Amino acid sequence: MAKKGKKRKEIKRKLLHKYRLVILNESTFEEKISFKLSRLNVFVTGSLFIIGLIGLTTLLIAFTPLREYIPGYSSTKLKRQATELTYKTDSLVTVLNYTNRYLDNVRMVLKGDVENNQLNRDSLFEQFKIDPSTVDLTPIREDSLLRAAVALEDKYNLFERNLENRSMVLFSPLGGSITQGYDAEKKHYAVDVAAAIETPIKAVANGIVIFAEWTADTGYVIIMEHDNNLTSVYKHNGSLNKSQGDIVQAGEVIASVGNTGELTTGPHLHFELWSNGSPVNPLDYVDFK
Incomplete structure (x- = not known):
């Protein structure tokens, strides 16, 4: 011690x-x-x-x-920017896929390329729809009353536009004689209407122009998208009065009759009508007289 x-x-x-x-x-x-x-x-x-x-x-x-100069240490701001860029990249990929599918549909309409006379009827927006099985669709009392009131009004509505009703009539794009009718077996998904060159061609319904360009086979082509998944196509035009993205009213002049494209046989309008991604006979909806 x-x-x-x-x-x-x-x-x-x-x-x-x-x-x-x-x-x-x-x-x-x-x-x-x-x-x-x-x-x-x-x-x-x-x-x-x-x-x-x-x-x-x-x-x-x-x-x-100064912490950003330490090896292996990343900036919080850079991490946030990287995360935002990742989200934007995913969104751009989704938009790009949607755009590619949309362009494929437009390209198919232009070429009239239909396998076995049938097209995939899936909507371009199918991927964005909600699965009905996951939603309670039981109508409430107010909803039932509203449905009954609307049904009563629609019963006497002369302007009901439902493509499932084959008696529906659209605005005539052109008056003239029909030189070739709709023939799905021959893959002619259109009605050819002969008319003088520079005769005005009108829109069959309200809509937006999704394509308005020159093609080698069918000359000047204009394609419009309407409500109810309806698409109208006008080929072999002599000139176009509308551009892509223009909003057009029914009966508004969108082009003029011509004789353009390698597949033309004379001055006429090659008119196609597509419903839900499949061609339909225009004569069921349009009176060309």
């Missing part, structure tokens, strides 16, 4: 023993600065300095842009 006590006193004496640090002028040996130090003071001061240095470094890393 005596040895341990003596050893402790010796350690304490060494830690508290005073030393003088003197700074002298080299030429005159004049004392400029002097410090009284002990080993304990040096240890405590050094520890506080190291702790302060670590704290300052931590603050610089946490709250200043």
